[in-house]
Amino acid sequence: MTFEDFKLNRQLLDAIKDAGYETPTEIQQKAIPLAMAGHDLLGIAQTGTGKTAAYILPILMKVKYAQGMNPRALILAPTRELAMQIDASVTELGKYLDLRHTVVYGGVGPKTQIESIQKGIDLLIATPGRLMDIYLKGELVMKEIKTLVLDEADKMMDMGFMPQIRKILEVIPRKRQNLLFSATFPEKVEKLSEEFLEFPVRVEAAPQATPAQSVRQILYEVPNLKTKAHLLDSLLKDEEKFNRVIVFCRSRQTAENTYRFLSRKVNPESIRVIHANKGQNTRINSMEAFKEGNVRVLVATDVAARGIDVSLVSHVINFDVPLVYEDYVHRIGRTGRANQNGEAITFMTAAEQYHIEKISTLIRMTIPKEPLPEGIEIFPTPFEEEQAMAREIDGQKRKDDPNFQGAFHEKKAKNTKGKTDAKPNKGRNAKTKGKKFKAS
Numbered sequence: 001m002t003f004e005d006f007k008l009n010r011q012l013l014d015a016i017k018d019a020g021y022e023t024p025t026e027i028q029q030k031a032i033p034l035a036m037a038g039h040d041l042l043g044i045a046q047t048g049t050g051k052t053a054a055y056i057l058p059i060l061m062k063v064k065y066a067q068g069m070n071p072r073a074l075i076l077a078p079t080r081e082l083a084m085q086i087d088a089s090v091t092e093l094g095k096y097l098d099l100r101h102t103v104v105y106g107g108v109g110p111k112t113q114i115e116s117i118q119k120g121i122d123l124l125i126a127t128p129g130r131l132m133d134i135y136l137k138g139e140l141v142m143k144e145i146k147t148l149v150l151d152e153a154d155k156m157m158d159m160g161f162m163p164q165i166r167k168i169l170e171v172i173p174r175k176r177q178n179l180l181f182s183a184t185f186p187e188k189v190e191k192l193s194e195e196f197l198e199f200p201v202r203v204e205a206a207p208q209a210t211p212a213q214s215v216r217q218i219l220y221e222v223p224n225l226k227t228k229a230h231l232l233d234s235l236l237k238d239e240e241k242f243n244r245v246i247v248f249c250r251s252r253q254t255a256e257n258t259y260r261f262l263s264r265k266v267n268p269e270s271i272r273v274i275h276a277n278k279g280q281n282t283r284i285n286s287m288e289a290f291k292e293g294n295v296r297v298l299v300a301t302d303v304a305a306r307g308i309d310v311s312l313v314s315h316v317i318n319f320d321v322p323l324v325y326e327d328y329v330h331r332i333g334r335t336g337r338a339n340q341n342g343e344a345i346t347f348m349t350a351a352e353q354y355h356i357e358k359i360s361t362l363i364r365m366t367i368p369k370e371p372l373p374e375g376i377e378i379f380p381t382p383f384e385e386e387q388a389m390a391r392e393i394d395g396q397k398r399k400d401d402p403n404f405q406g407a408f409h410e411k412k413a414k415n416t417k418g419k420t421d422a423k424p425n426k427g428r429n430a431k432t433k434g435k436k437f438k439a440s
Contacts, residue, residue, distance in 0.1 A: 011096035214336035
């Protein structure tokens with residue numbers, strides 16, 4: 001199949017050719033004809049398989065040309081970075097069309113965004129929070145929207161955007177086409193799809209939450225945080241192999257600490273960090289430097305890293321195992337994109353093994369475990385960290401078994417049992433003596 005088979009107009013076909021796309025991906029082959037026919041659509045595909053173009057091309061065909069002042073299509077994304085990436089794709093694929101589009105997101109003042117809307121737009125890309133802010137100011141009319149796209153709805157729900165999404169669904173026309181795309185399809189997203197999709201056609205490029213086959217997965221078992229840090233440093237010393245790397249951390253604090261540690265070990269000019277506490281311009285500049293190859297290592301949290309579309313990422317390193325298990329699929333989908341091969345390396349402590357087991361169930365495969373590379377120093381675990389991990393493991397066991405009382409109680413019960421078994425006669429004699437004493 002070629003893009004010509006979709007009966008797209010010549011302007012779109014020329015833009016596709018300029019972008020270097022030769023044949024449509026599996027999700028594009030399945031989704032584009034259905035979307036162009038007006039069906040509500042539920043599309044499931046790994047990141048990096050072209051799902052953005054799978055909904056942008058039908059929208060550009062439907063909207064066709066500039067008309068009126070108010071948007072006729074709306075694309076919602078969970079993060080600023082992803083919203084900006086979608087807007088960049090619209091610019092690339094719609095460059096020969098007379099269409100007006102803009103992107104709105106938080107983290108910067110709304111004045112410039114409102115001015116863009118006031119000039120008249122046909123297609124709007126937005127994060128839910130900023131969209132509702134502008135709407136409630138009376139600066140946006142949404143009564144002419146005919147197409148709604150929810151991209152990565154699972155992440156929107158994880159980030160607490162459901163109240164805004166419900167409000168958006170209340171103020172846009174009921175009669176519209178709805179498209180939902182995601183790499184994962186947990187139960188909460190299924191319920192959302194039942195709520196706002198009408199008789200949707202479900203298309204899958206692969207079973208949901210399946211990692212791309214072009215990504216080789218590796219799991220290293222490490223005892224503590226210090227060993228993790230030195231393992232990361234050791235891997236990054238091979239600059240030829242690890243030439244463009246994203247390091248994922250669970251929290252902003254860990255990301256910042258990891259960045260500072262690496263800045264002392266590698267060339268500080270070749271490393272950047274992005275997380276929610278960083279200013280919007282700083283995040284944009286870091287992303288651009290990484291895309292252009294001026295930065296070799298990008299340390300990031302999950303929220304900040306959505307929308308990273310770089311085709312030549314050699315490695316993704318999970319410094320921490322994600323607590324939202326679907327994020328594992330999104331993380332490793334940052335490498336192995338656009339038919340390239342990549343590696344995803346995960347560091348796992350004893351307290352994180354529980355989460356790895358849950359992730360393995362989600363992706364329906366066991367992540368291959370490998371021995372630590374030669375020469376990696378194993379540091380002793382500090383008492384405080386050891387205690388924290390023990391408490392975390394207790395919490396995991398209690399989550400699976402509400403009757404579990406913790407390692408301390410298990411140890412106490414074991415000791416009590418040992419004492420009873422060691423001196424059975426003494427216990428019976430004492431009991432007998434007690435009865436005799438009472439009787440007398």
